[in-house]
Amino acid sequence: MAPAFGDKSSGAAVGGDGVHVMVIPYPARGHNVASIQLSRELVRHGARVTLVNIFDNISPDRLLVCRRESIAVVDVGVCPDAPGPGNLPYLREVESVQGETEQVVAEIGLPAVTCIVSDVFLGWTQSVADKFAIPRFVLCASPARILASLLYMPTLAAQGVVPVQSGEVSELVHIPGLPPTRRGDLSPAVQASSIFCQHFYAQYLHRCCQPALEAAGWFINSFEELEPSCIDALRSFPYERVNSKKPSPIPKFFPVGPLVDDAYLQLLNSESVQGSSFVEPEAPYLRWLNKQPTDSVLYVNFGSVVSLSIRQIHELAFGLEASKQRFLLVARISTVEDTHEDHPVLPEDFVARTQETGFVQFKWVNQLDVLSHPAVGGFLTHCGWNSTLESICRGVPLLAWPFQADQMLNCRFLVDEAKTAVEVRKGANGFVSSEEVARAVRQLMAEPEGEDAKENVRKLRDKVKAAVSDDGSVQRSIKTFLAELKTRVRASN
Structure with missing residues (x-):
């Protein structure tokens, strides 16, 4: 039976080997799509998934998909009346649901949450994962090169490259995995002239980019064959944790895209005109x-x-x-x-x-x-x-x-x-x-x-x-991730 929505005690069918993944999307349409599609893939491979619906932002049609595919959904937070500026309007407001999220993790039934998979812009979820001694994996709803720039942003800040001043937008910056890049092509969050930067630069850097470096691994909304050189660079570059005493882990990157509506992928194999x-x-x-x-x-x-x-x-x-x-x-x-x-x-x-x-x-x-x-x-x-x-x-x-x-x-x-x-x-x-x-x-x-x-x-x-075929690179990424989680579950029992 599918779970009831909005009921924090409801849950989906128990997955194999006790694997229970909590997926937390950033409350925006594109981010919801990526998170729900990843959740569906995990369920298809036998995992139990609980999806956290911040500010009741997930649309009814996508909630229906979750219900149909036995993805449990829990609602947290009340949407603010006046969201902040920019293309990530809830960047500051989403931190208000940290306490509720911790309560959900604490009260959830067996099997307990094995790990958190959360959007790269929800850096506070690293603190939730640390509190319960479970790993956090970051989901980047963008391509590999965007994740590469996010992970390298604290280094650019330490070098004084960001925030980018108006006279520097044409200067080049070198980010591992990317060709030489104009500074003006980086996120508005690091462009000194943008309203988004003026409001959220510190929040973006220290509450999003820096926590992303603490993660146990990273999901990318791309696939190996689309960005091979960038993904290889991500896996080989020694990213440093600036503010953490934790040892740097072996980078684990899981390209699982394209995380788009299933209809697009089904048509790849369809004979329909x-x-x-x-x-x-x-x-x-x-x-x-x-x-x-x-x-x-x-x-x-x-x-x-x-x-x-x-x-x-x-x-x-x-x-x-x-x-x-x-x-x-x-x-x-x-x-x-x-x-x-x-x-x-x-x-x-x-x-x-x-x-x-x-x-x-x-x-x-x-x-x-x-x-x-x-x-x-x-x-x-x-x-x-x-x-x-x-x-x-x-x-x-x-x-x-x-x-x-x-x-x-x-x-x-x-x-x-x-x-x-x-x-x-x-x-x-x-x-x-x-x-x-x-x-x-x-x-x-x-x-x-x-x-x-x-x-x-x-x-x-x-x-x-x-x-995306049965023996393709995307399926191998999902299977590798779940195999590692199952090993962790067995070791903790």
Whole structure:
């Protein structure tokens, strides 16, 4: 029987060898997706999993998935009325649930919690693990290069490299596992000019990055074949624990991505025709896509967090129009910074002028349906890692326009290393002109660079298929992790 939700005494079926993993996501959509997908994998391999739902942030549909797959869920904390600024709005507030989390660990039934797997931005969970003498494993919902930068951040702070001053953004920094990197491409949390840094720099460094170095191991939302050199560097670099007397352990890194919705992975092995609808076949945007030639449409969607000014949205619209390429534009009012009834989201008559080549959707779309449609030949994205992995799984090349968080480093990887993307070049103050939008769109959709990106991303899709197969690298990572936990359980009995 599936567990009841919100009941701290409820639990899932007991896993093999007494392995009981407590998974604690950071309360944000992308982080929830990664944590739940990892939890599902652990359950499938016989572990018992309890998922901690901070601020009741996990959506009802994902809670239903947990119930269906016997993942116990416990709720902790009350969501604050006014979350802090930045792309991690609850960074300070989440520490308020530490006491409740400790109580859950203490009161949970047998088998007792074997280990904690928590998001990299929940550094306080290391103290919870230490209190109960159980290991903590960090989950990074981003690629290996982001974890590499997080683990190296205390060293950069000791060297005086961060926080990055405005005159230093073009200078290069050397992080193990990464090519020479512009300091300005590091997280906004270490950019002195950003509001996020001004509020949370010390919190980010000492309550997130530093505790990550104390962990017994690290899960990465990537796979061996995607970032081999970076993952090798992670495993070999002697990270130092600055404030701990614990001996440095042998690094244990478990690449277990892509941690995306199961439907994307199931389609890798499906014989169904690309483009068949999986959710809402009669949606107007899908009916429009059905009338477009193969690989002809650019899908434009900046996700649920990024917001653009009216001026920037208008430049984007003018650029799409000038490119003469087909497009599906998602323009939801909730992602507009300065919306006002006197300032329409899109330029006047834009929809009417572009009705032969474009479709504007003012509500959510089902991204699986769109990326799976044969008419879609490119994806203009903010380079969020979830969207990036979903696009790779469907073999769709990217037009990279990053804004915040890990997106700049993701962009550099996609453009410079994986070569699955064309970059949208920003001008002064990060603004992108309509001329640049048109240039980048044409380059991806109608020029040789776009053909190269398409070929490379489809090669990566084949690598994903191999990695998640029964004998692939992802399954080996999960099995290795659980084998080590079982050994620990047996040794403690």
